[in-house]
Every structure is written in structure tokens, then in C-alpha cells.
Amino acid sequence: MVKRPDIDWEGAAVNPPGAEQAARVDAWFEEHVLPLEASLMQFLERNWRNASDVSDLRQEVYVRVYQAALKQIPEKPRQFLFATARNLLIDRVRHESVIPIEAASDLESLEIASDVPGPEHAAIARDELRRLQAALDHLPPRCRQALVLARIEDLSRTEIARTMGIAEITVSQYLTQGICALADTLAGKPPKPRRKT
Amino acid sequence: MSQPAFSPKSIDAEAASWIERRHFGPWSEADQAEFSEWLQRSIENRVAYLRLNSSWKRARRLAALPSARQSASPAQKSNTPLLMKVAAGFVVLTLAGWGSAYFLLQPRDRVFSTAVGGHETVTFSDGTRVELNTNTVLRARMTTDQRAVWLERGEAYFEVKHDPVHPFVVMIGNRRVTDLGTQFTVHREKKRMEVAVVQGRVWFDDPGRTSENGTLLTPGDVAVATASGTSVTRKSLQALTAELNWRQGLLVFDKTTLADVATAFNRYNRVKLVVKDPVAARVLVGGTFRANDVEDFARLAETVLGLRVRHTADGIEISH
Numbered sequence: 001m002v003k004r005p006d007i008d009w010e011g012a013a014v015n016p017p018g019a020e021q022a023a024r025v026d027a028w029f030e031e032h033v034l035p036l037e038a039s040l041m042q043f044l045e046r047n048w049r050n051a052s053d054v055s056d057l058r059q060e061v062y063v064r065v066y067q068a069a070l071k072q073i074p075e076k077p078r079q080f081l082f083a084t085a086r087n088l089l090i091d092r093v094r095h096e097s098v099i100p101i102e103a104a105s106d107l108e109s110l111e112i113a114s115d116v117p118g119p120e121h122a123a124i125a126r127d128e129l130r131r132l133q134a135a136l137d138h139l140p141p142r143c144r145q146a147l148v149l150a151r152i153e154d155l156s157r158t159e160i161a162r163t164m165g166i167a168e169i170t171v172s173q174y175l176t177q178g179i180c181a182l183a184d185t186l187a188g189k190p191p192k193p194r195r196k197t
Numbered sequence: 198m199s200q201p202a203f204s205p206k207s208i209d210a211e212a213a214s215w216i217e218r219r220h221f222g223p224w225s226e227a228d229q230a231e232f233s234e235w236l237q238r239s240i241e242n243r244v245a246y247l248r249l250n251s252s253w254k255r256a257r258r259l260a261a262l263p264s265a266r267q268s269a270s271p272a273q274k275s276n277t278p279l280l281m282k283v284a285a286g287f288v289v290l291t292l293a294g295w296g297s298a299y300f301l302l303q304p305r306d307r308v309f310s311t312a313v314g315g316h317e318t319v320t321f322s323d324g325t326r327v328e329l330n331t332n333t334v335l336r337a338r339m340t341t342d343q344r345a346v347w348l349e350r351g352e353a354y355f356e357v358k359h360d361p362v363h364p365f366v367v368m369i370g371n372r373r374v375t376d377l378g379t380q381f382t383v384h385r386e387k388k389r390m391e392v393a394v395v396q397g398r399v400w401f402d403d404p405g406r407t408s409e410n411g412t413l414l415t416p417g418d419v420a421v422a423t424a425s426g427t428s429v430t431r432k433s434l435q436a437l438t439a440e441l442n443w444r445q446g447l448l449v450f451d452k453t454t455l456a457d458v459a460t461a462f463n464r465y466n467r468v469k470l471v472v473k474d475p476v477a478a479r480v481l482v483g484g485t486f487r488a489n490d491v492e493d494f495a496r497l498a499e500t501v502l503g504l505r506v507r508h509t510a511d512g513i514e515i516s517h
Contacts, residue, residue, distance in 0.1 A: 132258060157221040176217050183251075
């Protein structure tokens with residue numbers, strides 16, 4: 001088996017020298033913002049009529065939050081994230097020619113959760129493995145197989161190609177798709193949605 | 198530079214492609230430069246990468262679960278809830294762990310030990326290598342259906358031949374380290390137990406406490422367990438490597454206080470370094486020394502650091 005360096009010193013390869021602030025923001029973003037993604041997606045889905053916009057909205061919320069954090073890291077990440085999301089939706093409503101009525105009314109009375117640790121934090125450790133497993137099970141079979149062989153069995157690209165009987169380039173494609181789908185199923189589409197959206 | 202001829206349609210696809218390339222390699226400096234440039238090109242790129250890389254890293258944790266492996270073959274999809282499987286696994290392991298702990302020393306157990314200053318390498322029939330540091334006692338039970346060792350005292354470095362069917366288990370007091378394909382060290386000093394992972398990953402838990410779920414440790418993780426609980430910190434690869442220099446019989450210090458230097462030498466030598474003077478205790482020391490040559494260190498302390506060195510009945514006393 002091909003031995004590859006197994007060390008993932010997070011951030012080490014990401015940040016060029018001198019980018020300490022970016023490294024700090026990266027770490028903060030990963031630790032305090034990304035875990036809230038399931039809530040954020042629920043919020044966006046509930047408050048925006050067009051479900052196909054939601055991923056773009058999420059992305060823009062993240063960009064705004066990250067940009068703000070580069071100047072100063074917000075003290076209350078949860079509150080800041082949802083305030084940013086609300087402001088973005090209000091901006092969008094203003095620019096839309098047709099105002100989605102339900103969005104407008106919801107936004108008026110929108111209450112932002114305080115920074116009491118959300119259920120995500122308490123539940124995350126307990127449910128982490130179950131969530132991961134469920135997310136994995138929801139992936140398209142070939143993507144799942146490629147992901148499991150790469151991440152769990154630790155096989156090289158060549159070994160996965162041989163195991164799955166496909167070309168290496170196809171392994172890369174499955175895996176790339178699998179990485180995207182995993183992030184979506186992990187946060188955006190909880191395996192057992194409690195609320196109908 | 199080998200780059201997959203794959204045209205990404207969106208930022209997410211680009212970010213995922215970077216993660217894939219970085220994971221599998223080859224990864225040259227040019228790749229790194231290109232990647233850094235891409236990351237810095239826009240915040241959109243950066244947050245997309247952070248988000249995907251975060252779930253990619255999380256997926257690693259599934260490796261601790263045997264059931265995750267089954268997902269590799271889409272045909273066999275089990276309906277047993279995951280937590281049930283985990284719970285069942287814990288029960289079996291717990292019973293095995295405690296059951297065997299009651300037999301203090303079975304005839305098939307073998308005991309390996311080193312004296313103060315000793316250093317020994319043991320290679321088991323399965324290919325697993327264990328290096329014993331100074332003043333260490335290790336009991337091993339290697340049979341066809343069980344691979345377990347008990348670290349009774351001291352420190353050992355493990356290079357385990359991974360076998361998912363027969364996991365290699367290290368018991369340290371009531372704590373258990375289960376190998377998941379790994380190089381790691383275990384250090385026991387009275388009630389304090391330390392596990393540091395160099396490569397691969399291990400599962401660290403207390404089989405006597407079913408309420409505590411245990412922790413997956415990955416490279417750079419250092420878990421310290423005491424009577425009051427377990428904490429995990431991260432060390433740089435450099436720091437970990439420095440601590441493993443005992444494998445070459447060396448002690449490496451970098452801005453280490455003389456008090457800590459003395460503690461380190463005293464683990465390896467019968468002639469003890471004694472530092473009673475509080476001023477001398479705070480002197481910072483750097484350098485590489487032979488662990489078993491305390492005299493050599495004392496000479497350097499005198500000539501280079503300008504400290505006073507006296508040979509007494511207690512050992513070698515260093516003062517300001």
C-alpha cells in the first residue's frame with residue numbers, strides 16, 4: 001500500500017506567511033460558524049420562497065461574515081450569523097421586483113437567538129458519528145464508495161481506481177462530487193428533518 | 198505537474214478538487230503556490246474551501262466505526278441503527294478488557310522490562326514493534342485471537358501492524374488505547390497517563406466507564422488522563438519528534454528550565470541531578486544531550502552556563 005503523509009496540520013498549508021489574521025479567522029469560522037450551518041439553512045429555507053437560491057444565499061452570508069471577521073472577530077457568532085442572514089434577506093427583498101410576502105412578514109418579526117450555546121453544540125458530540133454515517137448513506141453510491149475508500153480505508157487514488165474498476169480521473173470526479181455532497185447532507189439536509197420546510 | 202483534466206463548474210467543485218488533489222498528491226511547491234493564490238483570490242473561494250474541508254476532516258472520524266466501512270460496498274446496506282452497533286461493540290470490548298484484567302498474570306503473558314537508563318526494542322511475531330524507554334515494564338499477551346499489552350510503568354513507543362479484526366490494545370491502568378493503524382507513544386507515571394499520536398490514529402477510552410465515550414486521537418494529538426479526567430491538546434510535529442528523541446538515546450531541550458532538564462535526566466540515570474537553588478532552577482537550557490551521560494551535561498553546565506556544580510551523596514547538585 002502506498003504510504004502517504006497522514007498529517008493534516010490544519011491551516012498550515014493554507015496560509016502563506018504573514019497571514020496570521022486569516023488563520024485566526026479561518027479557525028474561528030470553522031469552529032464557531034460552520035457548526036451552525038444546519039440552523040442557518042433552516043432559517044434561510046423558512047424565510048426565502050425560492051429554495052434553489054438557498055445555497056447561494058448561504059454562500060453570501062458566509063462571505064459577509066468572514067469579511068466582517070477579518071476586521072474584527074464577532075463576539076457572539078450565532079447572533080452575528082443570523083443578523084447577517086437577516087440583513088442579506090432584507091437586501092434581497094428590496095432588490096426583487098416581486099416581494100415574497102411571507103418573507104417580508106417573517107423578517108419583520110424575526111427574533112434572533114441569543115448566544116446561548118445552541119443545540120448544535122450540545123448535540124454535536126453525541127450525534128456526530130450518527131450524523132456522519134447518515135450523511136454518508138445519503139450520498140450517491142459511487143461517490144460514497146470513493147469517499148469511504150479514500151477517507152476511511154486510506155487508499156491511494158490508484159488503489160481506489162483498481163478497487164472500483166474505474167479510471168483514476170473518474171475517482172477524482174466521484175470524490176470531488178462526494179466532498180460537495182457530504183458537506184450538503186451533513187449540514188443542509190439533516191437526515192431526520194424535524195420541521196417541514 | 199499532473200493535474201486532473203477536470204473542469205470545475207462552480208467554486209464548490211473547485212474547492213473540492215483542491216482537497217482531492219492535496220489529499221492524494223502529488224503535491225509540489227508549485228501546486229501549493231497555485232492553491233494559495235486560489236484561496237486568496239476571493240473570500241468566496243476561501244469560505245467554500247473551509248466549509249468543504251471541515252466536513253472532509255469530520256468524515257475521518259467515521260474510520261473509528263467498523264460499520265462505516267460497510268458503506269464501501271453499496272450492496273450491503275444494514276438497517277441496524279448505528280448507535281446500537283457502537284453500543285454492542287463497547288459491551289464486548291468492556292467485558293473482554295475487564296475479564297482479562299482479573300487474571301493478573303497468565304502463563305502465556307510475557308513481561309519485558311528495562312532498568313533506569315535502559316532502552317529495548319521488542320518485535321512481536323505479527324510485526325508490531327515496541328520500543329521501551331527507561332525504567333519501563335510492559336506485559337504482553339499476543340495470541341492468535343488477542344493482541345494486548347499492559348504498560349505497568351514507564352514509556353513505550355509503538356509501531357503497530359494494523360489488523361482491523363484483531364485490534365492492538367494497550368492498557369494503561371484503567372485506560373485503553375486501541376490502535377487504528379498507527380505510530381504512537383504511551384507514557385505512564387504514577388496516576389498520570391499520556392498518549393501521543395505520531396501517525397495514523399488511535400481510539401482512547403476508559404472501558405470501565407461506559408458513560409464516557411472515548412476519544413479518537415489523530416497525529417499531533419496528546420491525551421493526558423488523570424484520576425479527574427482526560428484532556429486532549431495538540432502539539433506540533435516538531436515538538437512530538439523532539440520528545441521521541443529518547444529512541445536515539447537523546448534528550449533535546451529548547452528553552453527548557455534547568456528544573457525540567459533535571460527531571461528529564463533523572464528518568465534515565467541513577468546519579469541524580471539536584472537543583473535546589475530557585476535561581477538556577479529557572480535558567481533556560483537548549484541543546485541535544487546523551488540521556489545516559491549526566492556527567493557530560495554537568496560539565497557543560499559548569500563551563501558553558503557558568504553554574505556551580507558539586508558532587509554530593511545525593512547526586513550532582515547544581516546552583517547559581
